[in-house]
Amino acid sequence: MVEIGSGLVAIGAGLAIGLSGLAAGWAEKDIGSAAVGAIAENPKNFGRSLVMTVIPETIVIFGLVIAFLLMGKI
Amino acid sequence: MLLPEKMSKILIVGSKDKLQETTEVLYNLALVHPIDFSEEEGLSLGSPFPSASDASQKLLKLRALEKDLEIEEANLAKKVPVGEVESKMTSTIDDLNAEVSGVVETKNQTQQRLAALENDKRLLVPLSSIPLDLDLYSGYDNIAVFTGAVRSDPEAALSAAVKKFEIFKSKNADFVAVFVAKPEAAEAQRVLVQNGYSEVVVPKGKGTPEQLIKNIELEEGEVKKALADAEDKITRLRSENRAMILASEEHLSIEVEKAEFPLRIATTKNAFAVDAWVPTKQVENVKKELDSKLGKSFHFEVLEVKSRKEVEHQGSEVEHEADVGTETPVKMGEKKPISMFNGFTELISTPKYNEIDPTNVIAITFPLFFGLMVGDVGYGTIFIALGYIGLKKVTTDDWRTISTMLFFGGIWSTIFGLFLFGEAFGMPFAPHGDELTWSSLLGTALPSSFDLGGISTPFGIYNKLTDVNKLLYLTVWIGIFHLFLGFFLGMFNIAMRHGIKHAIMEKFGWVLVLLGMAILLPVIIANLSNIMNIQFSSMAVIIPLVLIIIGMAISIMGEGVLSILELPGLLSNILSYTRLAAIGVSKAGLALAFNMIAIEMLAPMGGIGVVFGIVIFIVGHLAVLMLAIISAGIHGIRLHYVELFQKFYTGGGTKYSPLRVVRKYTSER
Numbered sequence: 001m002v003e004i005g006s007g008l009v010a011i012g013a014g015l016a017i018g019l020s021g022l023a024a025g026w027a028e029k030d031i032g033s034a035a036v037g038a039i040a041e042n043p044k045n046f047g048r049s050l051v052m053t054v055i056p057e058t059i060v061i062f063g064l065v066i067a068f069l070l071m072g073k074i
Numbered sequence: 075m076l077l078p079e080k081m082s083k084i085l086i087v088g089s090k091d092k093l094q095e096t097t098e099v100l101y102n103l104a105l106v107h108p109i110d111f112s113e114e115e116g117l118s119l120g121s122p123f124p125s126a127s128d129a130s131q132k133l134l135k136l137r138a139l140e141k142d143l144e145i146e147e148a149n150l151a152k153k154v155p156v157g158e159v160e161s162k163m164t165s166t167i168d169d170l171n172a173e174v175s176g177v178v179e180t181k182n183q184t185q186q187r188l189a190a191l192e193n194d195k196r197l198l199v200p201l202s203s204i205p206l207d208l209d210l211y212s213g214y215d216n217i218a219v220f221t222g223a224v225r226s227d228p229e230a231a232l233s234a235a236v237k238k239f240e241i242f243k244s245k246n247a248d249f250v251a252v253f254v255a256k257p258e259a260a261e262a263q264r265v266l267v268q269n270g271y272s273e274v275v276v277p278k279g280k281g282t283p284e285q286l287i288k289n290i291e292l293e294e295g296e297v298k299k300a301l302a303d304a305e306d307k308i309t310r311l312r313s314e315n316r317a318m319i320l321a322s323e324e325h326l327s328i329e330v331e332k333a334e335f336p337l338r339i340a341t342t343k344n345a346f347a348v349d350a351w352v353p354t355k356q357v358e359n360v361k362k363e364l365d366s367k368l369g370k371s372f373h374f375e376v377l378e379v380k381s382r383k384e385v386e387h388q389g390s391e392v393e394h395e396a397d398v399g400t401e402t403p404v405k406m407g408e409k410k411p412i413s414m415f416n417g418f419t420e421l422i423s424t425p426k427y428n429e430i431d432p433t434n435v436i437a438i439t440f441p442l443f444f445g446l447m448v449g450d451v452g453y454g455t456i457f458i459a460l461g462y463i464g465l466k467k468v469t470t471d472d473w474r475t476i477s478t479m480l481f482f483g484g485i486w487s488t489i490f491g492l493f494l495f496g497e498a499f500g501m502p503f504a505p506h507g508d509e510l511t512w513s514s515l516l517g518t519a520l521p522s523s524f525d526l527g528g529i530s531t532p533f534g535i536y537n538k539l540t541d542v543n544k545l546l547y548l549t550v551w552i553g554i555f556h557l558f559l560g561f562f563l564g565m566f567n568i569a570m571r572h573g574i575k576h577a578i579m580e581k582f583g584w585v586l587v588l589l590g591m592a593i594l595l596p597v598i599i600a601n602l603s604n605i606m607n608i609q610f611s612s613m614a615v616i617i618p619l620v621l622i623i624i625g626m627a628i629s630i631m632g633e634g635v636l637s638i639l640e641l642p643g644l645l646s647n648i649l650s651y652t653r654l655a656a657i658g659v660s661k662a663g664l665a666l667a668f669n670m671i672a673i674e675m676l677a678p679m680g681g682i683g684v685v686f687g688i689v690i691f692i693v694g695h696l697a698v699l700m701l702a703i704i705s706a707g708i709h710g711i712r713l714h715y716v717e718l719f720q721k722f723y724t725g726g727g728t729k730y731s732p733l734r735v736v737r738k739y740t741s742e743r
Contacts, residue, residue: 047421051715054708057653058646064656065649068542069602 006074013067020063027056076430078404078727080354082379083109086364087347088372094123097335099367100348104734105356107403109349111340120336120346129329135167136323142178143312145319149469153741154321163322170315177311181304188297195290200274202283203244204251211251211276218259220252225270228252235265249274321739328735335733351403351730354379382428384571402427403730411482412437417475422715423725429567432714432723437482439556440710444479445486446552447657447706449538450665452499453699454491457484479707493524495658496534499695500665503533510669538662545655547599553651554592556713557644560721561585567722579632581721586625587644590618647717654713657705661698668694 035049084106088096100106113119139145200223201208211219227247232239236258242251250271254262263271279286340347352360361374380402404427406416415437425431448454461481468474496503503512504522513520523532536544561581569577597614601607608615629637668690676687719725 047423047715050708051422051712054712055716057709057712058650061650061653061656062646065546065652068546072543 009070009074013070016063016066016070017060018063020059024056024059027059028053031056076434077382078406078425078427078431080379081351081402081405081427081730082354082357083377084350084352084357084360085347085375085377086350086372087345087375088368090341090344090346092368092371093120093336093341093346095368096346096348096364096372097332099364100335101332101733101735103360103363103732105352105360105732106348107351107730107732108335108338109351110338111349114340117340117342117347120339120341122336123333126330126333129326129333132163132167133323133326133330135171136319136326139167139170139174140319140323142174143308143315143319145312145316148316148320150317150320150739152317153737153739154317156325156740156742159318159321159325159740162318163325166315166318167322170311170319174308174311177304177307181301181308184297184301184304188294188301191290191294191297194277195287195294197275197277198283198287198290200244200249201251201276202287203249204242205282206242206251207282208276208279208286212278216256218254218256218262219276220254220263220266220271220273221250221276222266222271222273223249224266224272228266228269228271231265231269232262236262317739324737324739328737349377351380353405380427382570384428401728404431404727405730407431407433411478414474414478415440417471417478418711418714422719422723424727424729426724426727428571429724430563430722432563432719435559435563435718436711436714440479440714441482441486443654443710443713444483444706445488445490446494446549446654447710448483448487448661448702449490449495449658450497450500450662451488451491452695453702454484454487454489456699457481457487457703460484476707479710480703483706483710492533493531494535495538496532497538497662500662500669500698502537510666510673515673538659539666542655542659545658546652549651549654550595550648552654553648553717554588554595556651556718557588557647557721558585560718561588564722576632579628583625583628583630583632583637584644584721586621586628587641588625590621590625591645591648593618593621647720650717651713653709657709661702661705664701665695665698668698 031053035045035053038045038049086096100108111117111119201221211221224247227243228250229241229243229247232241232252236254238258239252239254239262241253243249250266252262252266336346340349357376364372364374404424406419406424407413412433415433418436418440419425419431419433445454448457457480461477461479461484464473464477465481468477491497498512501510501512501515503520521533523530538545561584565577565581565585568580594615597608597618598605610616626638626641629640672687672691672694676683676690
């Protein structure tokens with residue numbers, strides 16, 4: 001039987017990843033669509049657009065780190 | 075070299091009658107990057123050589139031919155010698171033009187005729203179900219004729235409503251021809267409409283529709299044959315003349331480019347002047363070549379050897395900075411293997427003249443990061459093979475860049491897969507716990523270490539799924555070292571442009587902050603479970619805090635108060651490198667899932683289970699492989715573009731593009 005406390009920690013870890021993933025996706029969608037527009041106008045913008053688009057991905061990484069730290073507590 | 079090649083600005087002045095010769099010499103040298111001239115007082119742009127207009131006209135005709143014959147760029151094995159192109163070009167173009175325009179016209183006419191016949195046939199097909207001649211449908215004084223499709227058979231309703239009529243129906247009564255006396259026409263039409271009547275126009279003509287369709291089909295056959303003949307002829311002309319046409323086009327394009335060179339330089343009534351950049355090492359060669367080809371009839375001068383220092387003019391420092399860095403052309407390195415990574419730098423922008431070419435860093439750390447994220451012998455070997463094939467076969471720059479990533483990334487993946495993680499296709503070689511391993515699968519104990527002259531290197535130090543925290547810790551350190559590298563390169567760039575003092579004010583403060591964070595990191599990790607346990611009075615905490623405060627103070631003096639806002643940014647930069655571990659872990663998790671389904675669940679069922687197991691194994695690992703390329707590639711390069719480049723790279727330079735002739739379809743001599 002798993003303790004309730006451990007279960008809550010696991011839920012917390014899941015929330016950390018899931019919510020930060022949602023947040024990153026939400027932030028990235030606008031940048032991504034703008035980036036596609038910029039690339040369509042001038043393909044040379046690809047590199048810079050890629051950089052701009054992936055900036056919010058760091059949020060998920062934070063979520064992931066927190067999740068691993070929480071999992072360490074179970 | 076870390077820095078772009080040193081450049082010199084030269085000036086060549088000569089009399090106008092020597093301009094054409096000079097142009098030839100400069101193109102053959104392939105070293106001179108001309109500075110486009112914008113009009114000034116007393117000087118004007120040159121006018122093209124007379125040969126330009128003739129060549130342009132021929133080029134126009136050739137491109138029309140290419141379009142008609144549908145000739146596209148291709149890789150041709152044989153090159154046409156320039157002499158042959160020159161001697162045969164004019165006659166080939168004229169002959170072909172006459173022949174091709176005839177064939178293309180025939181082709182267009184037959185296509186139109188075919189379309190017209192198809193249309194006639196389409197109209198006749200419904201009528202063919204009724205056995206009446208076409209001329210019987212029209213030409214009556216007292217009879218109205220309705221022909222068309224109906225949804226239901228109208229005969230019963232018609233006989234109730236109309237006294238005198240005659241109806242012809244197709245077999246399943248969905249097409250009718252109704253003949254009615256004119257006074258009753260309106261009534262008949264009403265009944266027909268109730269039965270879903272929609273009119274079909276009867277084409278003019280004689281004979282039964284069936285006969286007519288037969289005739290049309292006969293003619294169609296002939297027309298199709300003519301069309302096929304025309305197309306065959308075009309195909310023949312294309313294959314016979316492709317090499318010559320492509321070669322002529324290339325030759326003429328080069329001619330036109332050379333003939334229009336005067337449009338880029340300054341001229342007076344009798345003289346010309348070319349301002350240009352030449353790599354400093356090559357200045358002597360350029361001068362020698364000009365001397366030997368043109369005699370003494372020109373003036374050659376080195377205006378300046380471009381320094382990388384930004385000269386500070388009063389009040390216009392910013393403007394001038396753009397000037398030095400961006401105007402001088404930058405020759406990207408050409409030494410392999412580093413130059414193979416040039417594409418990754420170009421993706422952002424060409425480096426400035428006075429900054430370190432970041433390709434040098436990308437070439438070393440990008441494959442390392444890629445390898446760390448993949449970290450698997452199985453995938454690594456596949457990447458090496460793919461990359462090797464790509465580098466051998468592919469010619470486009472983009473795909474070559476990707477092949478380079480796969481090849482070098484694959485090498486590191488294999489190395490990390492062997493010694494750091496000890497796994498292939500997501501399965502470890504030897505057990506760390508009771509999980510599925512290659513040893514258990516193959517039924518033999520694989521060696522757990524690699525012995526060489528008494529030094530034993532274990533296969534697999536970390537397990538991706540159980541040592542996550544250690545991997546996260548490791549990647550944070552990788553991040554700190556990578557960022558240190560970035561700050562030092564940044565200091566170097568600024569020291570080169572503005573002097574040591576500026577470099578310290580702008581970047582050294584951040585080096586101290588980063589150092590402080592690095593010293594503080596082990597303390598935080600050790601007390602992660604309870605931050606309150608940290609002894610704030612111990613030296614391990616005081617020293618780093620002092621370093622951070624001094625560093626911040628320097629930064630604030632150098633860059634203003636707003637630099638405080640960048641402190642959390644630096645922290646998130648460091649944490650961002652944990653993605654190196656995170657992506658490796660997530661990929662290992664996926665691979666493990668596929669392995670468990672295939673090997674532990676399906677294979678023991680025997681028979682069909684083994685087949686499904688193999689399918690799942692292959693499909694699953696292909697998916698992981700694709701994800702590995704995309705995620706490891708994008709995240710690996712992103713760490714350079716976002717985290718690293720911010721610390722030292724500006725970019726926005728001009729690419730060095732000397733006058734030169736690139737021949738693909740023709741060969742000189």
